[in-house]
Amino acid sequence: MAGYRKLGRTSNQRKALLRNQVTALLNNGKIRTTEAKAKEIRRIAEGLIALAVKEKDNYETVTVQAKVARKDKDGKRVKEDGKVVFDTVEKTIKKDNASRLHARRQMLKVLYAVTEIPADAAGRKAATKKVDLVDKLFTEIAPKYADRNGGYTRIVKIGQRKGDAAMEVLIELI
Incomplete structure (x- = not known):
């Protein structure tokens, strides 16, 4: 059965x-x-x-650094010399x-x-x-x-x- x-x-x-x-x-x-x-x-x-x-x-909270594209007031990526400009940002994430x-x-x-x-x-x-x-x-x-x-x-x-x-x-x- x-x-x-x-x-x-x-x-x-x-x-x-x-x-x-x-x-x-x-x-x-x-x-x-x-x-x-x-x-x-x-x-x-x-x-x-x-x-x-x-x-x-059952997780840990971890702070990591991430590269994020810089954006202008319209939300478009900022470019200098034809290349996208990145900023380093700290983010807090949950790590399982x-x-x-x-x-x-x-x-x-x-x-x-x-x-x-x-x-x-x-x-x-x-x-x-x-x-x-x-x-x-x-x-x-x-x-x-x-x-x-x-x-x-x-x-x-x-x-x-x-x-x-x-x-x-x-x-x-x-």
């Missing part, structure tokens, strides 16, 4: 479906799906959140420790890249922005659940779907 639900799909289709729905759940906070899918999504999502909670403070880096890479194996499109700029590619879901897990979601031992999601039954009478549920982050 399998330790998971097959959901009537081949393994690569099932993996893609679950990755897509886990990404949507963590990005939006809640999704509507069937009961069987929700129970599988819960297993994956809670594992990712538990990993983020465990590794949320080894276990947090490993956790980040484990999360990236599951989560898809998300592109957010603002409602007022629909149709313009330049207005889109990438959402870093792994960073969102570490900075927003993990601190919210730091004092909680599991049980990060809730499944609420909505009722039967009209077409095939499958039980529909709302899975959400608590």
Whole structure:
């Protein structure tokens, strides 16, 4: 007997479906799906959140020097003698420790890249922005659940779907 639900799909289709729905759940906070899918999504999502909670403070703050192109008042690069002028700037960055880096890479194996499109700029590619879901897990979601031992999601039954009478549920982050 399998330790998971097959959901009537081949393994690569099932993996893609679950990755897509886990990404949507963590990005939006809640999704509507069937009961069987929700129970599988819960297993994956809670594992990712538990990993983020465990590794949320496992980093060092480091000050580094970076070369940045000097810009004029219009935001264009300043050139002298045909070459771009660079200034040295000190930046403070978070440097992941080894276990947090490993956790980040484990999360990236599951989560898809998300592109957010603002409602007022629909149709313009330049207005889109990438959402870093792994960073969102570490900075927003993990601190919210730091004092909680599991049980990060809730499944609420909505009722039967009209077409095939499958039980529909709302899975959400608590």
